[in-house]
Amino acid sequence: MENAYNRRQRRNDPKLKLWSSVGIMLTYRCPAACACCYVFSAPDINCPGGEMTPEMAWDCWKATRELNGQNGSVHLTGGEPFLRFELLRDLLQKAHDSGIGGLEKIETNAAWCVNDQITTERISELANLGLTKLQISTDIYHQQFVPTENLQRAIRIATEILGPECLQVRWRDFANDPVHSELFSESELDEAFTLALAKIPERMVGRAAVRLSHLVKQQPYASFQGINCRQSHMAAKGVHIDGFGNVFSSTCIGIITGKVDNDNSLKDIWLNYDFTQHPIWSVLTEGGPWLLAENAREQGFVPAENYAGKCHLCYSVRKWLFSNGLFPDYLGPAVCYGQ
Template sequence: MKIGPIHSMGVIVNYKCSAKCRHCCYSSSPGWPGDYMSVETAGRVFSWMKSRRVRSCHIGGGEPFLRPEALLSICSLAKEHGIGIEYIETNASWHILEEKTVSLLRQLLKVGVDCLLISVDPFHNEFIPYSKQKELIRLCRKEGMGTFIWPGNFGGDLELLDTSVPHPIKEFDALFGGDYQSDAARSYGLNCNGRAISLCRGAYVQKRPGDIAGENGPCTCLTSTGHCHLDLYENYIPPVCTGFTIALADVDGVLDREKYPALYAAYERGPAGLWDYAKGFGFTPSRERYVNRCDLCFDLKRFLLQNHPTADIGYPSYFSQSDYERG
């Protein structure tokens, strides 16, 4: 098992966030530790990327702007290493005073950052008023900072309610009728990981775990690199697969089967392989039905972390912060 060629990737500078959104695949929240990528770690990450001929990356979290000075240092270091920053993800919660926001945008432009991905959707809107995001977009355009609105199809809905305050998603149910939450989840195209699993359960038909295990083959996506990440703990996160981690030092070679047993089980035989592996330590499904292979796999990884932790399963907060509570 070997990770494939990487052309672009994400750098997760923190997992702590100002919001606890229903749809977050990484279960980010205020409840995570306040750790942030150090300059030393960033230097090793960017040096590794350069050695791999990775020319650009995006910066994500958590909420990267929780520590703006640290973020600026990391972006400056990327520039020194010749690594382009495609965009920085943000929920705009940090924007309070125009003067401070403009100053930060100008500093980012000086270190080579020319685009922010600004999250605009009903899940963020439960915590962050749309007016903040609109104002940040306005200031970005004024200062010459590009914006990438993600996912881009919810702004019209958010305009129908008071944009100066957050709104529980049930208010959209009342406004539009039906099950707006599930409709929004399907429209978003969520990956069924982390806290998003609870949201997906209401949006999609669920199946018995045995059927899911029998219908799905190897998880070859674990070696693909389409939307992979490196995080502040110097771990590689496979694309759209919360809960598996690979040490950066191991990414360049063939992975050690003894060090990464759960990863190999999923890679070679999919959820059935991971289930057989976990059964050896007493696993039984915690629910009668699951949405898909990723939902079942997340439950398997949660069990393994609690009962037989290995280097390929991390972190506790992925699982302890995966339940949704507003506020």
């Protein structure tokens, strides 16, 4: 099955990879507000259109399988997907009844695991409907908001019900020896985040750009010239879809690659997608975020002297463009840009 870009290529030219791994973002809301978040998820965000409807979630799941057959996988994510527990349960019920298959995992921060009863009930219910993997996120950023007790309860009960092979803890070494960052002062947090970033770099987009980028080595603006995202964009087999229907390539959340709605399924979008015709991706795949910034300069953007990496530069330019009402069909939604 060839898409619009691939059809124009010669036989041995690199092709756009099929979108085989689809993250369905059930909500942007989250009980946490992690410093590393790629968007600005938080308990108090006002983003009603970001709540995915059951119909859209199921359509995205079906389209993933139609596009990829047995190779198509979905993961259910957020924000925090357990804030939409009824939707999780209904989706798994539908998948179970229809035999559609393809569920890779559900991601969670375990904040909802406030006692043994609710944790056992929810995991058992999902396990009976075919949950094969639960991914629990844990690190210095998450534990600033999620009680360690809830995390450890989730790991213990999920291990009992699902078995250790069906539980993915990111990161296990942190969970085994957690740091109680919920009580840290701002300066203690900065120190702990700096150490964490030295071990595991974070993509500096969304809240991470605002909260973490100053804690890592900076590189001059000019050094990003010539670094583009063509290869990674073409090779990205993963997309995320939010409740507005926005399709994002990989974890480049905030760049609207396409939009699913009643008339366009994910399959339609992939078939018709040609990044050379997309006003943002055409620039990023050609000259990278540096070129996006140079183009924005003509409209008034003033680059900083240094950035923490190419994604930090990319996010900074996109935020400026978004804030100035430019490319409204291709940049958004507001929650990705802290608005």
